[in-house]
Amino acid sequence: MGIHETPITPSKVPPIPPLATADRVSVGYDGRPILAEASFVLERGAFAGLLGSNGSGKSTLIKSLVGILPLCAGRFAFRTPDGHALVFGYVPQRESLDPVFPLSSLEVALMGVCGRLRPGRMLGRSQKTWARECLSQSGAGDLESKPFSQLSGGQKQRVLIARALVARPDLLVLDEPTAGVDPAATVAIVELLTRLHREQGLTILMVNHDLGVVRKTVQQVLWIHNGVLSQGPVEEMLSQARLEAILELRLQ
Amino acid sequence: MKGMNTLLEILNPGFVLRNSVLVTLLVGIVCPWIGVFLVLRRLVFLGVALPQISSAGIAFAFSLPLLGVMGHAHDGHFEGDERLLALLGGLGFTLVSLLFLAIMERRGKGLVEGRVGTFYALAGASSFLLLAKNPMGERGLLDLLRGEIIAVSDIDVRVTVAVFAFVGVTLKFFWKEFLFVSFDRDMALSLKKNVMLWDCLLFLLIGLTISVSVLSVGPMVTFGFLLIPPLIGHQFGRNMRQFALIASGVGGISALAGFCVAYRLDLPVGPTDVALMGCLYALSTLIKRVVVR
Incomplete structure (x- = not known):
């Protein structure tokens, strides 16, 4: 899947229905959106990282996803293999x-x-x-x-x-699990999540600021930049050209 | 030895103040148990204000004879239906105040402490204003405020036992739910828990406990038992079970010991209980510091 910005226009229908789909959701507080018209797809068994600057709406988006905050607009759709209501494993800050x-x-x-x-x-x-x-x-x-x-x-x-x-x-959602944690503990947490994903096939969505951690662990990246959410494979989303464009700097 | 004799005397079923002993002991055990949640949710100030608000509700009930709504209080104390009205007055004021404070907090405007403090001051003032022209009612209220736990009738005991049994059973059954929504509201919501419902039920239990306790032992003793034993328990409890057990245990022991001391030295029971708990808190803090070192 290539990089796309909202709204999603999938090139082909996936063989297995996605576990979670966000369809033009607007999230915020008291009806005032922080992030508007965001769409993304989480395939079953995916390991995705959610990136963005402070105040871009990352935590607000995942809080709306797991049901802590009501949506301002749009909808989430969830689909589990046997049709049971999707269970979140939410790990707060x-x-x-x-x-x-x-x-x-x-x-x-x-x-x-x-x-x-x-x-x-x-x-x-x-x-x-x-x-x-x-x-x-x-x-x-x-x-x-x-x-x-x-x-x-x-x-x-x-x-x-x-x-x-x-x-x-069915879906593990982590809000900055490595923030404020020493390097050794960061490595241990990353290894733990990688193992859970690999051995148990757990679908994971992780908010993280650390590009190094994200690059090493996830397959998909969701990046909120200038109020727009983009999604794509980690190699494309964290390519030098894309990082230069997003971070507005020249990488050595 | 004298202390033991006094304890045996007050525990004797034929003891003339047995109702007072029983009610003090129940308040000493149940108030700290519910007070655990006030401490954990950082609502200590609310634990001080709510008993005062509840006593304003009781003052309102005391003032009703003046308005011709019900019969006179007997010697400043309620009996039968009057007691029920007083309980409803205390409970009504407590729950309406809680609802108002919760709505204001949800709107997120102004200082929470400021609102609670204003309620506390207004409740204290209105208690006296409501009874300014009613000497009988004023006498009853002054007894309550002083913490005189002498004139406890059989109906007081029955109401206290019934309400505390309901509070205790509900707390025991839904302990994990109350704890979960208090500790991590967000995760509770993510697991589709009805957080609002559990909050409302918990605050109903808090309101009931405070209203019944204030009616039996007065506001000062009530907030003493609501807060001091949980603060002692918090220093030593390594998990929630230990925390709640220590808090209730300290409350129950203080209630009995305070009654013994007050009986022997001819002191008012309520203030003696609170002073004793204050000393225990100071002692426990000292012990904790020594142990940590």
Whole structure:
């Protein structure tokens, strides 16, 4: 698929229907759009990165995608293989979570169960076992009894990814998972996401500022520039010519 | 030994103030449990203002005999239907204030603390203004404000037990939902949780707890139990279960110990409870610092 700007004009019909489609969506707050008429397609099993400058509407777009914010205009369409309602595994920016809550990492991970458990149902052994399994998958198995607020940035991110996995998501959506994290932890998080994508075929959409991380990990790039969302393969979207055009500089 | 004798005396079913002991103990256990959410949602100031607002609602109910709506309060205290009206007055004022504050917060204009502070001041002033011409009602309100937990009738106990049982059972059943929407509203929305509904239910429980507690033990004791035990629990709880258990435990023990001290030294029970909890908070902070070092 080549680079395209909204509206989408696909050259051919994909063999498998896309997992998520944004059709000329406008997103913002109180009915005032920050980003207007944006369209994109997320194929099942894709790993996509969402790029853009500060205030371009990246976080607003993914918050609207997962249902936190209402759309100003347009629509999202979701299609799962067996027709069930699409489940999001949303990983917010970790600074948005108040450290005043004395939650253990296991308690945080268990919140992922709430989407599938009816209100009033107690957490059983199977849910706890599953949460521990997801913590282990995320490399946070040894953190389960530690207070979440006392973890490092990288450790918190692993626990939040585990929590998203506990929900058994169709689409993992991460809001700047490597922001403010040291280089070693960044590498670990990137490796974790790559492994989840490769081994479990998980569809991932990740907001990220780090071009290096995006180049190494994702297959598709969605880039918001001057209020327009473009989508294309990573090699094309992050080519030198395109970067020069978008960043308005001459790369050495 | 004397302390133990006093404790055994007040726990004796034949003790003349057994209703007061029971109600204080219930308030001491349930208020901190619900207060956990006020601390976690950083609504401590609201925990101070709401009991005052609830007492304004009770003052409104006290003032009704003056308006000829209902019979006279007996010796400054309510009985039977009058008690129900007082409870409805306190609950009504609390819930309407919560609704108004929530709408204003959603609009995002002005200072939240400013609005809560204004409500607090207005509630205090209106309580006295409503009863300025009603000596019987004013006496009852002054008893409430002083934290005199002496004249607790059987119906007080029944209402308190019934309401707290409802609050306790609802909290226990929906603990994970309340915790989830309080900790990460965004993820709850992404998992299609009805966050507004859970918020409303939680604030209904907060309103009910405060209204019943204020009617039984007064606003000062209520906000003492709502806030101080959770603040102590927060220093030592390593997870939510420990936090809530420590808060309720400290509240219950303080209620009993405060009653013993007040009974032996002939002091008002409410202020003794709050002073004791204040000392425990200072002590726990000191212990925490020593342990951390």
